[in-house]
Amino acid sequence: MDVRRLVGSNLRRYRKAAGLSQEELAHQARLDRTYVSGMERGIRNPTVLVLQDLASVLDIRAADLLIEQDEVGN
Amino acid sequence: MDVRRLVGSNLRRYRKAAGLSQEELAHQARLDRTYVSGMERGIRNPTVLVLQDLASVLDIRAADLLIEQDEVGN
Numbered sequence: 480m481d482v483r484r485l486v487g488s489n490l491r492r493y494r495k496a497a498g499l500s501q502e503e504l505a506h507q508a509r510l511d512r513t514y515v516s517g518m519e520r521g522i523r524n525p526t527v528l529v530l531q532d533l534a535s536v537l538d539i540r541a542a543d544l545l546i547e548q549d550e551v552g553n
Numbered sequence: 554m555d556v557r558r559l560v561g562s563n564l565r566r567y568r569k570a571a572g573l574s575q576e577e578l579a580h581q582a583r584l585d586r587t588y589v590s591g592m593e594r595g596i597r598n599p600t601v602l603v604l605q606d607l608a609s610v611l612d613i614r615a616a617d618l619l620i621e622q623d624e625v626g627n
Contacts, residue, residue: 482605482615524600527619531556541556545601545616 482545484521486530489544491519493537507536556619558595560604563618565593567611581610 494504494515501519505512509532517523525533530541568578568589575593579586583606591597599607604615 482601486601524602526598526600527556527560527604528598530601530619540619540621542616542619545604545614545619547614 480547481521483518483524485547486525486544487519487521487523488548489546490515490533492548493539493543494519497537499536504533504536508532554621555595557592557598559621560599560618561593561595561597562622563620564589564607566622567613567617568593571611573610578607578610582606 494501497504499507501515502512504510505515508515508529510529514523515533518525527541530544534541534544568575571578573581575589576586578584579589582589582603584603588597589607592599601615604618608615608618
């Protein structure tokens, strides 16, 4: 899977699990909502610092955004 | 730990384990050697596509570059 789509599907899943809207997540991570929307659609190519900012809002590890769903737990 | 320094120390460890020089890794990942050198020193802010390119050369997951050494194995 293209790593951008992987990050996007993971971001959406963790965001929903945290009960946040794209707007709320973007605001807390100091990003534009359209950037978060683009990331979830797999069309953005975020840097590791963006992953770190989103991960700290979602209380996960930046690595978690890059782990395939069926690999979760390893 | 700053995520850029985490990626840098992981990159260096996996590169050495693969027996590659910075030059060889950069060439295979279609990156400039100075970019790989800067990444290993924690002063670059790579995108997920760069992580993916490096990971495929090193035969690891992109996520492995973001996992803290003491977390390896989970």
